[in-house]
Amino acid sequence: ELKVEQNPLFLSMQEGKNYTIYCNYSTTSDRLYWYRQDPGKSLESLFVLLSNGAVKQEGRLMASLDTKARLSTLHITAAVHDLSATYFCAAAGTALIFGKGTTLSVSS
Amino acid sequence: EAGVAQSPRYKIIEKRQSVAFWCNPISGHATLYWYQQILGQGPKLLIQFQNNGVVDDSQLPKDRFSAERLKGVDSTLKIQPAKLEDSAVYLCASSPGTSSYNEQFFGPGTRLTVL
Numbered sequence: 001e002l003k004v005e006q007n008p009l010f011l012s013m014q015e016g017k018n019y020t021i022y023c024n025y026s027t028t029s030d031r032l033y034w035y036r037q038d039p040g041k042s043l044e045s046l047f048v049l050l051s052n053g054a055v056k057q058e059g060r061l062m063a064s065l066d067t068k069a070r071l072s073t074l075h076i077t078a079a080v081h082d083l084s085a086t087y088f089c090a091a092a093g094t095a096l097i098f099g100k101g102t103t104l105s106v107s108s
Numbered sequence: 109e110a111g112v113a114q115s116p117r118y119k120i121i122e123k124r125q126s127v128a129f130w131c132n133p134i135s136g137h138a139t140l141y142w143y144q145q146i147l148g149q150g151p152k153l154l155i156q157f158q159n160n161g162v163v164d165d166s167q168l169p170k171d172r173f174s175a176e177r178l179k180g181v182d183s184t185l186k187i188q189p190a191k192l193e194d195s196a197v198y199l200c201a202s203s204p205g206t207s208s209y210n211e212q213f214f215g216p217g218t219r220l221t222v223l
Contacts, residue, residue: 004150031209042199043151043214088150092209095164096141098150 002027004091006099013079013106021102023072023089031092032065032072036085037101043088047074081106110134112215114200120221126188129218133181133202139163140177141212142185143199151199157183158206187220195222 003026013019023032031050035043047056049065049072056063060083062075072089084106090098113132121127133140139158143151154173156164159180168175172191177183187194197219201212 033211035214040219042216045211045213048211090150092207095153095156096212098152100148100150 002029002091002093002097004089004097004099006089006102009100009102011102011104013076013083013104015080015106015108016078019076019079019104021074021076021087021089021104023074023091023099025070025072025091025097027070027093028067029070029091029093030067033090033092033096034063034072034074035088035090037088038085046087076104079104079106081108112200112202112213114198114215114218116218117216118219118221120223121190122223123192124189126186127190127220128184128186129198129200129220131183131185131200131215133183133200134204134213137202137204137213138180139203139206139210140183141201141203142175142183143201145197145199145217147196154185154198163206190220190222192222195220 005024034046047063052067054065060077065072086101086103088101090096115130142154145151154168155175157177160177175185197217199217200215203210203212
């Protein structure tokens with residue numbers, strides 16, 4: 001059974017500093033998604049990682065995938081307030097399995 | 109291109125009442141999903157339709173939940189009777205493909221509160 005774990009679950013960030021969110025999954029999955037969810041809103045797709053070693057970047061966010069380690073990371077460079085939200089990773093098996101989410105809060 | 113539409117956006121009911129949610133997927137998308145997102149957790153798949161057939165309903169509490177997708181387009185999710193633990197956001201998603209490997213596009217959700 002595919003399980004997805006994210007850590008940390010909460011991250012209080014200071015503006016301008018760098019942080020990383022980790023997403024581990026338990027069984028083989030060759031496709032990993034990252035979503036952003038603002039309070040009261042639906043899920044917004046950020047990245048789709050398709051293969052081992054895949055790296056994608058958008059603005060201050062960079063996601064990578066290591067299928068051998070069953071690990072994806074979401075790296076935040078120079079955090080800004082606009083990045084405050086909850087971020088979910090999801091691994092594709094027979095169904096899409098989500099982690100519990102990481103809630104980011106950026107303070108100045 | 110219009111996104112996934114859901115209604116109502118909010119619903120408050122008392123336990124043991126029934127409720128229904130509606131979803132209109134992105135035009136042409138073959139696959140439709142219903143997810144339950146309890147506060148503080150990630151979405152959990154309830155049911156997956158491919159066209160108008162059920163692909164996966166293993167996580168659907170069939171004693172109280174039912175869903176249908178008539179004509180392979182719109183879908184409704186019903187809860188009868190509702191319990192307190194059904195309080196959650198119900199998300200509908202659609203995908204152009206038929207596999208969980210195809211990207212899913214999510215609607216705004218229906219927030220259900222059961223009192």
